[in-house]
Amino acid sequence: MIISRTDNSLRVITCVLLLIGLCVCQISLAESTSSDTSTITLYGLFPTNGSLTAGGESSKTAFNLAISDINTFLKDGGSKIQVKGVTTEIGSDPESALDAIQKLHESGVTMVICYLSSAQIEAIKEYADSNGVLIVSVGSSATELSIPDDNILRFNTDDSVQGLSVVNLFKQDNITTVIPLARNDIWGKGLIKTVKSNLSDSITVDEGIWYDPTTTSFTDSLSQLDKKVSDELQTNDASKIAVYVISFTELEQIFKDAKTNGYSNLEKVRWYGCDGNALTPALTGSGDVPEYAYERNFTGLTVGPNLNYKQNPVYQSLKKTLGKEPDGSSYGCYDATNIAYRTLLMNGNTDAKTLRDEVIAISNSYVGVAGLAMKNEAGDAREGHYILWGIVKDNGEYSQKAQAEVASWFNYGVRQTVSFYPVKE
Numbered sequence: 001m002i003i004s005r006t007d008n009s010l011r012v013i014t015c016v017l018l019l020i021g022l023c024v025c026q027i028s029l030a031e032s033t034s035s036d037t038s039t040i041t042l043y044g045l046f047p048t049n050g051s052l053t054a055g056g057e058s059s060k061t062a063f064n065l066a067i068s069d070i071n072t073f074l075k076d077g078g079s080k081i082q083v084k085g086v087t088t089e090i091g092s093d094p095e096s097a098l099d100a101i102q103k104l105h106e107s108g109v110t111m112v113i114c115y116l117s118s119a120q121i122e123a124i125k126e127y128a129d130s131n132g133v134l135i136v137s138v139g140s141s142a143t144e145l146s147i148p149d150d151n152i153l154r155f156n157t158d159d160s161v162q163g164l165s166v167v168n169l170f171k172q173d174n175i176t177t178v179i180p181l182a183r184n185d186i187w188g189k190g191l192i193k194t195v196k197s198n199l200s201d202s203i204t205v206d207e208g209i210w211y212d213p214t215t216t217s218f219t220d221s222l223s224q225l226d227k228k229v230s231d232e233l234q235t236n237d238a239s240k241i242a243v244y245v246i247s248f249t250e251l252e253q254i255f256k257d258a259k260t261n262g263y264s265n266l267e268k269v270r271w272y273g274c275d276g277n278a279l280t281p282a283l284t285g286s287g288d289v290p291e292y293a294y295e296r297n298f299t300g301l302t303v304g305p306n307l308n309y310k311q312n313p314v315y316q317s318l319k320k321t322l323g324k325e326p327d328g329s330s331y332g333c334y335d336a337t338n339i340a341y342r343t344l345l346m347n348g349n350t351d352a353k354t355l356r357d358e359v360i361a362i363s364n365s366y367v368g369v370a371g372l373a374m375k376n377e378a379g380d381a382r383e384g385h386y387i388l389w390g391i392v393k394d395n396g397e398y399s400q401k402a403q404a405e406v407a408s409w410f411n412y413g414v415r416q417t418v419s420f421y422p423v424k425e
Contacts, residue, residue, distance in 0.1 A: 040344055041084045042067065042337060045100055045114035050092025051213075051248035052117055054281055055139055058318065058327035059115035060087060065317055066337035083341060092248070094123030105133050110350045111343075113336050115329055117248070118142035118187035119213065121152060128152065132352040136340060136359060138332040141275070142190040146378035151352060153359055153375065155332035156303055157384035159187075161408045162275060163194030165301055165386055165418050166244075170203055172420070173270070175242045179228050180208030181221060181254070182246035191246050191274065206232075208244075215250070218257045226263040238268040243296075246274050252282035252289055259288040266296075273300025278389045279325050283400060290398035294391045303328030304387035304405060306371045310423075314369040325389075325400060332381065335368035384408045388420070 044063045047056035067085040074081050088104065090096040097120035104112060105127075113136035116124070121140040128135050128151045135152045141159045145152060170178060178195075182188040188210070196205050206228060211221045225243065232241050243266065245251060251273065258266055271293070273280075278300025282289045305312050314334055318326040343358045344350075356379075363373040376382045386406035391398055402423045 039082050044087040047092045048089040051250050052092035055327040056115050058330040059333040061321050062330035062333040066334045094120050098123045110352050111355050115139045119185045122186050134352040134355050136336050138329040142187045144190050148377050153379040155336045157381045159191045159194045161384045164198045167198040168418050176240040178242050178244050179206040180244045183213050184210040185213050188246045218254045226265045229265040241269040243271045248276045249280045251277040251280045255289045255292045259292040271296040271298045275302045278302045299390045301386045304385045305331045305369045331370040335370050
């Protein structure tokens with residue numbers, strides 16, 4: 001059940017003209033034959049294989065869209081400035097991210113805007129801090145990486161917001177027992193920790209089943225999970241028990257293995273996802289994976305644009321180009337690209353400390369497609385928007401449908417508040 005409420009303190013965010021994405025950024029103010037012509041080069045870093053592929057592709061598309069929109073704006077205004085986008089493709093493992101950052105820095109890059117997981121940010125953080133590389137990131141949300149005065153700026157909220165939101169969702173759905181199936185990494189552990197920190201007395205979270213991020217077969221994990229659900233069913237009603245999956249697109253293999261092996265207890269309870277898997281492409285179309293998700297009433301929160309997202313031109317363009325729902329991080333990516341461009345346009349200074357201060361200064365008064373870009377003391381987005389996705393069936397085909405928009409903000413700067421707003425057709 002979705003609870004709708006109105007609150008006059010909610011800021012209705014509107015989209016400004018230019019916004020930026022996930023990329024590595026450096027300016028190259030090379031004078032040409034015309035003294036007032038210059039080129040600003042933005043470098044993008046995106047995973048294009050492995051479990052982060054869907055998010056990487058969405059953010060890469062948002063990056064390219066932002067570059068195109070900026071150039072259109074400049075041309076229409078008669079400016080001779082041009083913006084060039086250069087992308088680097090990496091894998092979903094921490095090592096490939098570190099290798100790419102090192103190579104970019106060695107070539108003179110001092111600001112990197114990128115779509116990275118929390119495990120990848122963890123891997124590159126020491127190098128970035130020690131070598132003066134500013135990381136402007138989307139994708140990473142682990143609360144353990146919310147560290148003041150470092151070289152990591154994140155254009156999404158940390159998981160304290162998602163944790164509070166999902167606990168509110170559990171309450172609305174009358175869930176009393178949550179059993180996690182989660183990645184055993186900094187992100188998975190951090191998200192479970194923040195969920196537990198927001199629990200009421202009416203909800204308990206089991207210690208759960210943890211799997212290594214390199215896992216390719218989930219038979220053992222699912223067998224253990226089935227046993228935990230079986231034990232819980234001895235004293236609790238199935239409608240009050242939930243499996244909470246914290247994963248990336250390996251959710252596809254999890255559902256394949258669950259469907260193939262037919263774990264009877266897992267089929268009795270509801271399944272929830274998170275921002276890493278709620279828009280997994282394999283959940284749409286036909287076949288065992290979307291069928292299993294539909295039968296489990298699978299729902300999950302993803303980062304989203306501001307309210308009334310369907311009318312947002314950036315959302316519309318991304319969906320048309322991708323042919324699917326954009327990953328939520330792509331909106332912060334689009335905003336980050338525009339802010340990085342503006343930062344470099346101001347004075348061309350590429351010192352990481354100066355860039356960091358200017359990115360924060362611009363962000364603090366910037367309202368973009370992802371909403372208010374203001375940063376907290378750790379350099380993360382202060383406020384966030386989410387979309388709650390479910391799965392619907394029509395003529396044997398499955399698709400994902402937005403059930404509600406979720407807004408999080410600070411009421412009078414002190415108390416964090418979450419509200420669910422049903423999506424209107």
